[in-house]
Amino acid sequence: MTLLVATFVSNPQAPALTDALITRAAQALGIEGQTQWLGKDIAADLIFESAQSPRSLADAFRGAVEPYPIDVIVQPVAGRRKKLFLADMDSTMIGQECIDELADYVGLKVQVSNITERAMRGELAFEPALRERVALLKGLDVSVIAEILKERIHYTPGGRELVRTMRAHGAYTALVSGGFTLFTGPVSQAIGFHEHRSNELIINDGKLAGLVAEPILGKEAKLATLKELARVNQLQPHETMAVGDGANDLAMLQDAGLGVAYHAKPAVAEAAAARVDYSDLTALLYAQGYNHREFVQD
16 A cells, blocks of 8 residues: 545636535545645645555546546655656647747748647658748748747746746756747746756748758657756656656656656547646646645745
C-alpha cells in the first residue's frame, strides 16, 4: 500500500468543486480518505492508501465525477513538490501556435495550421514538418514578430503564478519549445522562467530566409534538456515536472516525475501520467500541494 493523494481541481473561473462531489468519487471507488482544501470551491486533496496505479485511479476518479468539469491528478504524497519545471510554449504557456500566426501574414495560415495540427498529434515527424512550414515563410519581414507578440499572443491563465510560485520556493524553471527564440525570449521573460530553449530562425537582410538552424529542437532535445537540467541541479527524476500538449512533448512528459498533458491532443493525454482538461495552469500548483494563499500573484 502506498500513501497517495488525489488532487481535484476545477477551473478558477467557474469553481465547481464540493465536499459532496469528492465524497461521491471516493465512495464510488470504495476509498476512505482525508480531504484537505487548497482553494475554496476550486481545489482539494484526498489523501488515502492504495495499491492501485495512480493513473488508473485518476481515470476512475474522473469517471466518478462526470459530468462535472473536474480534473483529477493522483500521485504519491512523498515528493509531490517539484524542484525542476520544464514547459512547452505553444498552446501550453500561451494560447497560440506562433508559426501559424507567422503564416497568417503570408496568407498560408490554414495550410500551415493543418501541418502543425498533424505534427502535434504525432501523425507527422516533427523535424521535417517544421522545415516544411518554415520554408513557406521565406521573405517575411522579421518585424512582424514584434507585432504578433503585442497583438496576438495571449498568455495561458495561471502560467505566471505557476512559474513565479515555484521559483519563490526554490525550483528551477525552463521554457523548452519546438518554436523559435524570437518568441521564447520575450515569452519566457514575461512569465518569469529562468531560461528558454528553442529553435533559431535564419534571417537575411531583415527577412526570414525560410530556414531554421540545425539541429532542430524537438522531442528528443526536450527530453535531453530535462535530463541535463536535472543533472546540473543535482535532482532525482521524481523531483521534476513537465507540461505540454503535443506529441513532441511526450518523451519529456513520460520521463518527468510528474508529466502533465495540458489541454492536450488525445494521444498525448492518453499516454501522459497526468492530464489537465478543464482547469488553468494553477492546477499544477495544486497538484504539488500548494495552497491558494501561497501563490505568487501578478
